[in-house]
Amino acid sequence: MSITTLERPAAENDGDGDDGTGSGVGTDAARATVAGGEAPAAPTRIPSKEGVEVGPRRRLRESTLDERFNILGALVAGPTVATLLFGWFTPLTGPIGWVVVAFLAFIGFYILLVSLRSDREEVKDRVLTVLLISAGTILFGALAFVVVYAVGRGSVALPHLNFFTQTMELAGPLDGLDVGGISHAIVGTLIQISIALAITIPLGITTAVFLNEIGGKFARFVRTISDAMTALPSIVAGLFVYAAIIQLITHQRSGFAASLAISVMMLPIIIRASDVVLRLVPGNLREASYALGSTRWRTVWSVVLPTARSGLVTAVILGTARGIGETSPVLLTSGITAVMNLNPFSGPMISLPLQVFDFVKSPEPNIIARGFGTAAVLILLVLLLFVIARLIGGKGPGQLSDRQRRRVAQQSVDDLQRIAARNHLLTPSPAPTTQESSP
Incomplete structure (x- = not known):
């Protein structure tokens, strides 16, 4: 069988310095060393299974x-x-x-x-x-x-501390930026999005688990409805909550009604994103859990959800980003107010997007500056919630932090000590030998 250039052993190189790859790097390096200079760095090579160098390593990220x-x-x-x-x-x-x-x-x-x-x-x-x-x-x-x-x-309104600590209760449209603020809108946004998350996170993730782990004809119907709701106009969600909750039950606009409208917009996003994430969990993990005698729900709780934790957090972030910036449903359900309201079940409660909408309608430059400052605060709030969610979600499956590695190592040491102590207790002690007395 003939030996090609790439298969030629290093010992069969020709005398012209060819090392089997056509580069002549080894001979050139030796000549430079003999001449008194430093040998140039040889490129990284990929050895074959027989130990023969087959060529320099190609760096794919480098451009020619x-x-x-x-x-x-x-x-x-x-x-x-x-x-x-x-x-x-x-x-x-x-x-x-x-x-x-x-x-x-x-x-x-x-x-x-x-x-x-x-x-x-x-x-x-x-x-x-x-x-x-x-x-x-x-x-x-x-x-x-x-x-x-x-x-x-x-930036004209952001440097003023009162912009974050005061409300617009005592501020008029002609007052300067040193009077009034958006603290009531910040608190209203946090309350509304917290209620919406308390509704959508368990309902959305549970629905996604049902779609993946249970399935069936009803699951296909639920998936179709959730996919259709992702394209639902936000004004329709506001009208639905206004007609079903405000007109029939509460008879007043409130923060809770706004939270329900926001939940209608967030829920299909969380369901769809969580559904996609749970589909990516390898099936052999479920099979291994079932082989160890675990039940279906124990497998979901202990294997599927921890594996998809990072992706589920991303799904919640996407839903939160959709809900926290909604204006149309909040405009119909929460109402506009200039005072602080901490009770989401009574009275109007304004939010940051609605406050921006109310500010930018004014022809006064100071009010418009407050509107853009409120938009900047909303962007920073979304960024802050994103960072908090990533910290809670942690890293992906199999990627442990330093604290988790130390805890796993300590658990391994404890298990080893427990097994050693158990083996010591189970090992029978040798029978005592009696020495016969001589007559």
């Missing part, structure tokens, strides 16, 4: 010189063409149009540069990669723009 040239060339050519079109050759104007033309020109030049040395499949792969990275960049840029714009417009 051609790839960098294509990207940089297209980045320079795209804006240049857009500038020529908007400033010299055509009467085009506007920054948004310039960005669109520059991006399209960038894609066109990138396709041209890549196609010079690549085939069609590689061109498709490179262009799709650039489009995906561009989509992520645009999404992150839009989010950063919203945050920066809200904080920038509200």
Whole structure:
């Protein structure tokens, strides 16, 4: 059987310095050492099962010189063409149009540069990669723009301490920013979202467990209804709670009614996201639990839910982000007030989104500044809830923190000591030997 270049042992290398891979790294390093210089660092090699080096390790995350040239060339050519079109050759104007033309020109030049040395499949792969990275960049840029714009417009009101500690009970539309605040809206938002979470978390996760662990015809019906509710307009949820709760039972707007409307919007999000997460739990974990004699509900409580804990927390975060920013259902159910109300079952209770809506309607600059400051506080509150939820959720399955590792190690030591003590008690002691007395 003939030996190819990649299969040739190192001992059969030719005298020209080829080490079997065509690189000659070993001989070049030896020559540099003999000449008195330092040997260059040899690339990392992948040995085969027989111990033969088959080639240098390829680093997939590193870009080649051609790839960098294509990207940089297209980045320079795209804006240049857009500038020529908007400033010299055509009467085009506007920054948004310039960005669109520059991006399209960038894609066109990138396709041209890549196609010079690549085939069609590689061109498709490179262009799709650039489009995906561009989509992520645009999404992150839009989010950063919203945050920066809200904080920038509200920076006039945010430095005042009274903005966080006072209410709008004694503040008028012409008063300065040193009077009045949004403490009543912050408290109202926390109360409403807490009640909504107390309703949706157990109901949503239990429904997701039912869909995955029980199944059946009714489960398919429930999944269809929950999927349809994800596209439910928020104003419809507000109208439903207004007609079913306020008109028929309470006869007044309240924070509890707003919480019910928010729950209607959060529940399908939590059910759908939790359903997807529970489907990702490997089936062999359930089978192993059943093989050890565990019941179905014990398996769900001790195996399925802990494994999917991180994903379930993400589902709750998605539902919370949807509910905490709702304005339409709260507008119909909670009412607008300028005073502090700690009782969610009596009287109107305003929230941060509704307070923003009420502020920005005013033509007064100070009130509008308060509105943008309230929006910035809402964004920071969502970020804070996200951090708290991630801390509660912890890491993914199999990823232990330092404290968890120490606890597991201590449990292992305790188990070892208990097993050793039990073996010592079960081991029979040797019978005493009697010495016969000599006559």
